[in-house]
Amino acid sequence: MQLTRDKALTLFKEFNQSESLYTHALSVEAVMRYAAGQRGHDPDFWGIVGLIHDLDYEKYPEKHCLKAAEILRERDWPEEVIHGVVSHGWGICSEVEPVHEMEKVLFAIDELTGLITATVLVRPSKSILDLEVKSVKKKWKTKGFSAGVDRSIIEKGAALLEMETADLIAMTIEGMKTAAAEIGLAGIE
Structure with missing residues (x-):
């Protein structure tokens, strides 16, 4: 099976109508593509896994990750994609541990994209383009913020990647910047 972004996007949209979930998928895709490029891997492959990682979340939240594996297998998607998707829920809704570097990045940045998005949306500029790591770290420590x-x-996730949390935040911001307009974080005009 030839994996393409269009196939992944069509599949994602078949199971998800939520605009916020779509924007999250685009954010994760952007970070995965960026991280793959930084680490010498295939950005297209990593991006596709990032795009479909929450494939089943809207329709099957109680079976998150498990239903995605079922859907992907029924459609003959490669096992490496399925393992990547299922492993992002490790310890939450899945017992499949992230092993490959791609899986570890996905696990680490999934929640982080949400925190960064929330941080951007409370800033006067509403832009990720001028966001600094220290702003995210400040909100990280704020009790109740993006609870x-x-x-x-x-x-x-940072520990799995043997990265400092600040470096993981910086990488995630840079990845999200590559899709700033598409994910609605390019700022107010």
Whole structure:
């Protein structure tokens, strides 16, 4: 099977109508593409996995990751894609551990993109283009800010990648900047 972004996007949209979930998928895709390029891997492959990682979340939240594996297998998607998608829920809704570098990056940045988005949206500029790591770290420590983001998962992901949390935040910001307009974080005009 030839993997393409168009196929991944069509599949994602078949199972998801939520604009915020779509924007999240685009954010994760952008970071995955950026990280792959930085690490000498295939940005298209990493991006596709990032784009479809929450394939089942809207329709099957109680079976998140498990239903995605089922859907992808029914459509003959490669096992390496399925493992990547399922492993991003490690310790949350899946027992599949991230092993490949791509899987570790996905695990680490999934929650972090949400925290960064929330940080951008409370800034006067509403832009990721001028966002600094220190702003995210400040919001990280603010009790109650973006309370749905599990900081311990981000820390666990950074440890898996043997990265400092600040470096992971910086990489994620840079990746999200590559899609700033598409994800609605290019700022106010």
